[in-house]
Amino acid sequence: MKKVIYFDIDRTLVDSVMIRELTRNGMCRELNLNRETINKIIDEYVSTLDNKNDFNREEMLKHISLKTGVRYDLLKNAHDKPKYYVDALFDDVIPTLTKLKNDGCSLGIFSEGFTDYQMDKLKLSGIYKFFDEDKIIIVRKKLREDVVEKLGEAIVIDDWVEVIDYLKSFPKIKTIWLDRVNEVKLTDLLNEIK
């Protein structure tokens, strides 16, 4: 049977902090906006959210458009330049995905957030092709029994220790914690994955 490996997206495959910086700087540069003003407008939007998981790219851009008078489509275009997403990939990602794919593994995504933007992160960064379409699981809350059941027998790699702890009670799941804070790399974990 093919080995199935699921990856989290944010801070596991893509550096979300870097995406935030690159997209905000890009919008400001292209559309002549002031970075501090944009930060304030975005903070204002974020303060309306109950939970940081409710963050929604479209809603954020709509709010910026409303406050600055810059057209939404121009903001969206400046925000979603593939280059930013390629640059924000951790440098161990392509070598690891390539190796696992060559070894015959089946690769999936186990991620939390809004589907459109999570899918765009995979597509704009160019790594979408590594994953099996039927193994892309993106939900608003992933730490739920019915969601985990969908993974079947699999390895799950995530940077968030709470996810790892939650999954430990599922016997079919093998977990691997990717400690990005301490700069652990996927390539350091290949022996554990195999």
Ligand SMILES: [Mg+2]
């Ligand atoms: Mg994460």
